[in-house]
Amino acid sequence: MTILWFLFKEGFKGLLRSKYSGAFSIIIIAISIIMIGFGYIIARDTLFMVENIRSQFDVDIFILSTAGSDEIIAFDKKLRQMNEIERVIYISPETAAKKFKQEFGEDILDILDYNPLPPSFTISLKPIYRNLMSVEAIANILQRDSVVDEVKYRKNFLIILEKYQRIILACVLIVFAVLTLISIILTSNSIKMTIFARRDIISTMKLIGATNRFVKTPFVIEGTLEGGLGALLASLIIYGIIYVQNTYLQSFFDYTLNVSYQYYIALLLLGSFLGWVGSRQAIRRFL
Amino acid sequence: MISFINATCSFRKNAGVKNLNFSIDDGEFVFLTGPSGAGKSTLLRLIYMDLFPEKGKVLIRDYDSAKIKDRQIPFLRRKVGMIFQDFQLLKDRNVYQNVAISLYASHYKTREIKSRVYDILNQVGLGHRVHHKPLELSGGEQQRVAIARALVKEPIVLLADEPTGNLDPRVSIELINLLYKINKKGTAVIVATHNYSLIKRVPGARLIQMNDGEIASIT
Numbered sequence A: 001m002t003i004l005w006f007l008f009k010e011g012f013k014g015l016l017r018s019k020y021s022g023a024f025s026i027i028i029i030a031i032s033i034i035m036i037g038f039g040y041i042i043a044r045d046t047l048f049m050v051e052n053i054r055s056q057f058d059v060d061i062f063i064l065s066t067a068g069s070d071e072i073i074a075f076d077k078k079l080r081q082m083n084e085i086e087r088v089i090y091i092s093p094e095t096a097a098k099k100f101k102q103e104f105g106e107d108i109l110d111i112l113d114y115n116p117l118p119p120s121f122t123i124s125l126k127p128i129y130r131n132l133m134s135v136e137a138i139a140n141i142l143q144r145d146s147v148v149d150e151v152k153y154r155k156n157f158l159i160i161l162e163k164y165q166r167i168i169l170a171c172v173l174i175v176f177a178v179l180t181l182i183s184i185i186l187t188s189n190s191i192k193m194t195i196f197a198r199r200d201i202i203s204t205m206k207l208i209g210a211t212n213r214f215v216k217t218p219f220v221i222e223g224t225l226e227g228g229l230g231a232l233l234a235s236l237i238i239y240g241i242i243y244v245q246n247t248y249l250q251s252f253f254d255y256t257l258n259v260s261y262q263y264y265i266a267l268l269l270l271g272s273f274l275g276w277v278g279s280r281q282a283i284r285r286f287l
Numbered sequence B: 001m002i003s004f005i006n007a008t009c010s011f012r013k014n015a016g017v018k019n020l021n022f023s024i025d026d027g028e029f030v031f032l033t034g035p036s037g038a039g040k041s042t043l044l045r046l047i048y049m050d051l052f053p054e055k056g057k058v059l060i061r062d063y064d065s066a067k068i069k070d071r072q073i074p075f076l077r078r079k080v081g082m083i084f085q086d087f088q089l090l091k092d093r094n095v096y097q098n099v100a101i102s103l104y105a106s107h108y109k110t111r112e113i114k115s116r117v118y119d120i121l122n123q124v125g126l127g128h129r130v131h132h133k134p135l136e137l138s139g140g141e142q143q144r145v146a147i148a149r150a151l152v153k154e155p156i157v158l159l160a161d162e163p164t165g166n167l168d169p170r171v172s173i174e175l176i177n178l179l180y181k182i183n184k185k186g187t188a189v190i191v192a193t194h195n196y197s198l199i200k201r202v203p204g205a206r207l208i209q210m211n212d213g214e215i216a217s218i219t
Ligand SMILES: Nc1ncnc2c1ncn2[C@@H]1O[C@H](COP(=O)(O)OP(=O)(O)OP(=O)(O)O)[C@@H](O)[C@H]1O
Pocket: B011, B012, B014, B015, B016, B017, B034, B035, B036, B037, B038, B039, B040, B041, B042, B043
């Protein structure tokens, strides 16, 4: 107990003693966290937008005109029982004719004397099935049903969409990894400066019989505290920017930034983690 | 307790120490003399295993320089008190903390640390300087802080490298008397010094004279 308390106090005092170099580390960590924090929001919202071109994943099912109304009702029921489907809309020949008129400005009955439009269903898939593979699989199953004439979906578009989604995701991951790595290096270097100013303590401690762990722990605690404080600073800045955007600039950009309190907690943890890893890295070469 | 067996430690050709062969027993008082560059500091560093011989070996109680593991070195150093020529005190901590840190590093309990530190500071005559920072003390006082820090963990041997280097003659004599008093209580003391006049101050002390990294004479 004595030893833990002592090491913790040492770490805390170290933070107060380090003044400028400590403040510098905190600012470096804050900048890192701001980069990562906004990087996350941008990545999240981009992916969300892509995900949410939801109508692009809708599937149209055209029914044979020979199908009777009880067969159609049975098919409708079957669709609604399918696990993958979020929403089913039935479009009768009459509705289809109305839509035709809305779209083309002419009544199909005037042109052809009869309504050639078949009854159809438009189904929306649940979010996790909104990918080319699932859409294809579901379309294949439905195609085999005896009342179904044709199943249509935007195959080419989906192929392109999936490709871009993958590229975006890969970019996001790479950018994130690079940002985190840069952050760790920056943090570690600024903490190294803090430690460098006090390297005499380290050599003295080792000469009077301190173990590496004893020498190291206060510096790691100090680094972790610096990380936490840096993240706190970053959180305040991000909070401020989000507040300004949502209150004053929203009308210009038509974009609302939404983050939960968990987001800020994650930033604080991330900052502490950066400080922890950075200081462990930094102290290594002084031991 | 301390044995050098054919120990050689050279930084480059003709520097460092070679073929050291001698033993020091519990409770002895040993002066280590010789001209500058003779290898006195190197010999002391071999004892607290800041350096290792490339030939031969150094034995301190159960610790063997040829076999010791990195993680055992702190435990050896808790048994060896060291007083450095430049004191190596922590400038941003007061006298109490400078001494106490040695006990914290050895995992003592807070209460015991307190009583031991006050006790040793009184013994070296610094009871009234507990809350001063090193730079607010005279050279002689800093020297005594260094001694207190070395002694507080009750080492089996106390090493002092040039302890009177920048002290005036009167303070030097006081210091030697203090080391003698400590030695009388059973701690072995090894003092490296140029100052031959100190030697006669300690009756019965052994003398190791070094020259060019070798032992020139030993009593
Ligand atoms: N770190 C080092 N690197 C290279 N050579 C060294 C190193 N330390 C000591 N030496 C050399 O080893 C020899 C012995 O040095 P040492 O410091 O032991 O002498 P000393 O007897 O303590 O001298 P002084 O009385 O001046 O303190 C000297 O020739 C010195 O130049």
